[in-house]
Amino acid sequence: MRRLQLLLVLYLCAGKYAGSQLKIIPRISNGYAINSGMAPWHAGLYLKTKNPYKQICGGTVITKNVVVTAAHCIMTDPVDGMPPASQFAVAAGNVYREWNHTDDVDAQRSDVSEIKIPPRYQGFLANFQDDIALLILVNEFRYNEYVQAACINFSADFDEEQLEEGKFGKVVGWGLTNANSGNSRVLRAATFPCVNINKCIAQSPLSFKSSITGDKICAGYTNGTAVCRGDSGGGLVFPSEVNGIVRFFLRGIVSTAFATENMCNIYTWATFTHLLRHEHFVKAYVPDVEEFCAPPSDNAQITIQSRFSGPDRRPKNNKCPCTCPNTE
Template sequence: TIECIDGSDEKSELCGRRILVRPTTVPPTTAVPRCELPEQPLNGSYSVVSESNTTQTDHVYLNYTCDPGFKLDGYSNVLCLEGTWPDKMPRCVQTCRLIKHASIEYECTEDETEKPRPCNVEETEGTIVKTSCRKPNYFSPVELPYMHCQQGMWSSGPICTAECGTLPPKSTPLVLKGSTARFGEVPWHVGIYYKNPVSKKHVQICGGSLISNTIVLSAAHCFWNENTQRVQDVANYAVAVGKLFREWNHPDDEPFAQKSDVSEIVVPKLYRGLELYFKNDIAIVRASRPFEYKLYVVPVCLDFNEEFSNIQLRNGNRGKAAGWGLTTGMVGSESSILRVINLPYEDYESCLNLTPAASSRYITYDDKICAGTLDGEALCRGDSGGGLAFPSSISGRMRFYLRGIASTSPPTNDQTVCNTHSLTSFTSVIKFEKFIKAYWYP
């Protein structure tokens, strides 16, 4: 061997050449980061959909769900890849269930500065609900507060009141004898129909006044059987609102009319019909399904304040009444179109003086009021049960308040069944406050 200049003992041809020295051991490979499972969320849980843990890859795929009363904030499916989870993991937040009322419109937001969005049935903690009364059929005398979802409860429950006793804008009138009738002229007027079991037709027999979306006030004698001294079967009756024409299925009514069977009829316990001269002649009629308030379907106002009643019920003040009853007092003269009439109120003394002696026994002081004239403006058969409503301006808006329910009028001595030249007696609504309030839910 030859000793090289660098002192190494190499062959001469290797002197000065660089030698590559290979390690005798294999270096360790870098491990793929592992996906550690997170803690289960509060008020919820996750399940592992799939996972893989090899030297080549590592992933975990989770599906999150929440307990009842809680809603997921974030995506329900989460993927971890090589040890990296999303920055924001799903969480279960408490919710408030929003039970919507037909009288209110709802808009939701998470921030008062954000553009509102439609509300969901379940809204999460912190959601703000902006509410407003659904116009033109509902209103509130005060500003409605925002609703805040806090600890599973809403901070407030706004209430909107149904507009009552209001009339829609005037439309083209149908001129009748001394009166005009329009769709919506008396939007609280209800047609009471008897379901004839023989002809299978609905026959209009009486009227009524809508006081809530299911309750109608009418006259007890419309449903009373004088032979059995009982109210007839509710299955025999049906009611309709929003109608102008008497016929049950008149095609021109269809865009506006709403109809229902009757589920309950209640009359005062002491009502005995003709036996007691139609004393306590009032009936609660419950529709089987609720009516929807529309432009031409509006409940009449009720107010039991005696002072306010006395202001409205002064001699000469006119109340609005309507019906499809006889127009001449003769059988067969029923009106095919709703007739509207404004009748002047007469106090008890005037009423007795203007009523034939034979009929004065029907004018009972403690539960009747009178209205009408002697010149042919009167209600007749078929108009019974209809309301007599008087107008008053309340907060700048004209509203009609129900004061009477058409009960009786004196007959004539000939073949006619109705004396159109007489006053009509009405059951006084204010006298039956407790009876009405037991069933009336505005």
């Protein structure tokens, strides 16, 4: 049972087990639709072996040619090894889930040239510890109000400040919109409160506790607002004012959630790979990553800030979400 629940998390991201009992497929349940430019750091991961390309996970732009996502979006089964980078492509600045929707005039797309995953990542065999991957792109993105890098900051004090219990982070994705619904055609967002790690462990089902590994943080609700299949790999970002400008800092990557018989468990907290725990891994390939926080345009910043902090955008009850990839 424990192994099934862990695998359910994996299904949310990569979809290899679609059609079986393994459901690890998170998308934003009970979130709200957003327009182009409201989450310019977000990227979609696509599988090129499907025609048209199939969106399977989310990701976060951290430099012009690097996107960070979850390792389980790439390696659905570590026994099978790393698939070739040529099987994947990334799109940023798109609102629609489709790879080449005609209305996504601001989208930028690139094939993936290299994939970097921590050597100790073993998927469900190690409870999805080290669930992080770097995608090196063939073509660089051009920063504008629709495509920008999320800020990266590895200061432990700043990280602790942003991740205080009850502070809100933002997640976006094309995942399921309810427990057994289909994928969202348009990008959706939700704001999740941080959950104290001790509380998260104590109140999680016994079979799921071991998946709350030392490199995970918890966030979300238990009231129907959650991340679902298709949302895996997306970023959990937190706003902070820097020199009079509100910027969004990447703190977590959608990883796992306790699974049920439904395609998405919308009544549970989710775990996110804690980026701070992987500073050395990230800097091994992008040593100056903390310098690549793109300055947002005035129009984009005002829009992002107002949609993030709007009082009507948060669920009424302090409960939880989960995350995963699209597999349909």
